[in-house]
Amino acid sequence: MRIPDKVCLITGGGSGIGEATARLFAAEGARVAVVDVDAVNGERVVAQIRETGRPALFVAADVADEAAAAAAVDQVAAHFGRIDVLFNNAGVSAVGDVAQCEPADWDRVMRVNVRGVYLMSHYVVPVMRRQGGGVIINMSSTIAVVGLESRAAYAASKGAVLALTRAMAADHSRENIRVAALLPGTVYTPFVEGYLRRHYADRMDEAVAQLKRRQLNNELMRPEDVAYAALYLASDEARFALGTALVIDGGVSAAKVFA
Numbered sequence: 001m002r003i004p005d006k007v008c009l010i011t012g013g014g015s016g017i018g019e020a021t022a023r024l025f026a027a028e029g030a031r032v033a034v035v036d037v038d039a040v041n042g043e044r045v046v047a048q049i050r051e052t053g054r055p056a057l058f059v060a061a062d063v064a065d066e067a068a069a070a071a072a073v074d075q076v077a078a079h080f081g082r083i084d085v086l087f088n089n090a091g092v093s094a095v096g097d098v099a100q101c102e103p104a105d106w107d108r109v110m111r112v113n114v115r116g117v118y119l120m121s122h123y124v125v126p127v128m129r130r131q132g133g134g135v136i137i138n139m140s141s142t143i144a145v146v147g148l149e150s151r152a153a154y155a156a157s158k159g160a161v162l163a164l165t166r167a168m169a170a171d172h173s174r175e176n177i178r179v180a181a182l183l184p185g186t187v188y189t190p191f192v193e194g195y196l197r198r199h200y201a202d203r204m205d206e207a208v209a210q211l212k213r214r215q216l217n218n219e220l221m222r223p224e225d226v227a228y229a230a231l232y233l234a235s236d237e238a239r240f241a242l243g244t245a246l247v248i249d250g251g252v253s254a255a256k257v258f259a
């Protein structure tokens with residue numbers, strides 16, 4: 001067991017990377033709380049974890065709504081008595097360059113991806129302070145460090161999360177609250193599959209091949225590949241990972257591929 005009995009609050013735990021992380025953390029000994037706007041999927045993940053004999057809790061909340069975020073943190077802390085790990089994973093995307101991106105889409109992406117991370121951290125930090133420490137993992141993306149076309153709002157939001165992570169590490173490391181960011185490349189989740197189906201409906205194979213060409217290997221990254229990185233950051237093994245930006249991207253940011 002890598003994280004025995006740790007209470008781990010995972011936002012967006014009803015799907016994709018969050019779901020894989022919830023399952024892996026539970027299997028590694030954690031008591032998991034899934035916080036998601038999607039009650040059907042959130043309840044499903046929690047029910048499946050409970051079937052394995054591990055305790056788990058679902059809380060329906062929009063992380064970008066202040067009252068809902070505060071209530072979710074209260075509920076998890078009251079239920080388990082503490083919060084050892086906060087994984088700020090919930091996120092949404094929008095497609096388009098700055099000229100194409102409508103203000104409403106810009107606001108929606110920034111609201112969930114940046115305000116959501118801020119609000120959950122805002123309410124969890126005092127809990128961690130009271131108990132003497134904890135770990136906060138913020139979901140950024142490789143797009144925070146390498147430009148990708150047609151993702152203006154999403155890139156801005158993930159860059160903000162990376163900068164916020166470093167600011168939080170500077171503020172809270174001495175309180176024994178360890179803060180780090182995860183920067184995945186493209187992971188084949190419902191988030192990405194939905195995007196490909198909407199934009200490349202009749203050319204899915206070509207779109208998937210293009211994804212792989214950006215990497216240094218020829219495989220699609222799975223949610224579990226990121227969940228294992230989150231597990232490392234959540235564990236005591238990562239005690240020197242302060243303000244760390246952990247890139248898991250199949251080499252996308254390491255080398256330029258001329259294919």
Ligand SMILES: NC(=O)c1ccc[n+]([C@@H]2O[C@H](COP(=O)([O-])OP(=O)(O)OC[C@H]3O[C@@H](n4cnc5c(N)ncnc54)[C@H](O)[C@@H]3O)[C@@H](O)[C@H]2O)c1
Nearest residue numbers: 012015016017036037038062063090091141186187189191
């Ligand atoms: N999939 C990728 O290629 C990739 C790459 C880098 C970073 N990321 C980031 O990883 C995170 C998870 O992505 P995924 O691919 O697993 O997505 P996903 O769409 O499969 O899952 C996201 C989950 O977040 C929930 N959610 C959305 N808005 C919410 C809100 N306001 N409050 C609470 N829950 C909310 C959704 O209901 C869903 O269950 C996101 O932050 C995403 O930006 C994804």
